[in-house]
Amino acid sequence: MEPILTFLVVLVVLAVIIIAKSIQIIPQSETRIIERLGRYHATLNPGINVIIPFIDRAKEIVAIRAGRYVYTSAIDLREQVYDFDKQNVITKDNVQTEINALLYFQIVDPFKAVYEINNLPNAIEKLTQTTLRNIIGELELDETLTSRDTINTKLRSVLDDATDKWGVKVNRVELQDIMPPVTVLQAMEKQMQAERNKRALILQSEGEKASAILKSEGEKAAVINTAEAQKQKAILEAEGEAEARVRKAEAEAIAIEKVTAAVGQSTNPANYLLAQKYIQMLQQVANGKNGSKTVFLPIEATGTLGSLAGIKELFDDKKA
Helix, strand or coil: CHHHHHHHHHHHHHHHHHHHHHEEEECCCEEEEEEECCEEEEEECCEEEECCCCCEEECCEEEEECCEEEEECCEECCCEEEECCCEEEECCCCCEEEEEEEEEEEECCHHHHHHCCCCHHHHHHHHHHHHHHHHHHCCCHHHHHHCHHHHHHHHHHHHHHHHHHHCEEEEEEEEEEEECCHHHHHHHHHHHHHHHHHHHHHHHHHHHHHHHHHHHHHHHHHHHHHHHHHHHHHHHHHHHHHHHHHHHHHHHHHHHHHHHHHHCCCCCHHHHHHHHHHHHHHHHHHCCCCCCCCCCCCCCHHHHHHHHHHHHHHHHHHHC
16 A cells, blocks of 8 residues: 555646646736747746646746846846946047946847847847947037937937847937046036136126117217207297397387377487487497596587487477
């Protein structure tokens, strides 16, 4: 009985081992490539899968785990990120620069990722390095520093086309650090300082120019306002003088009318007015500033005496 019991125990153990090996539980977002007797047989989906033990075998591939290359049969279908070490590249203007890149990719066809390339992570890394050198080699240092988006787009496009045959989709490429040599950084800093000083001088000169323009415009406006004021003053003075003359002429006309009404037709009122003006003038001439007395004898004494006679007749008529 003991040999039979031992045989049954061994048989049960072998059955358990066979059943355990025939059931494959695949986690979500993972898959495995199954080979039957060395040939591709199936791609396992997430969940419970049944295979034939010792005949079916999961194909191992190279993957990166914690920054190291490892062999595993599990194929991760999630988006993965590779952080490549810094590498030296040379720009178009012969400046050696260190660049660190991040690559985001996803395996979309496990069959191609296993059978079309031997070492997928290493192939992607080398392809990224060579492509990055080619792209940076076409750009000068200033363009490299200011065109990260352009470099990322070109790099992603080239890598996506190249890795399509490997069943890989490159979603995004990012340049982390671009480090030129120390001497170049110092030269760039001096250039930036010179540019800042230049902009400061330009702004200062533009400010002085604007100030001079505003000052000249203010002086111009002041001159124009002064001229306008003098013009208005002259116009008002002229208008005042004209109005005064008009008023004076009107007053003299009224005086002449009254004199005419007073003297009647016997005496010419113009002679009366002339005589009155003449007498006033003689008084002004006689009263000089030096206090000396002056005797003025007019040439036309006859006309003057006639005027005086007319004044005498006027006074006589008023007395009568």
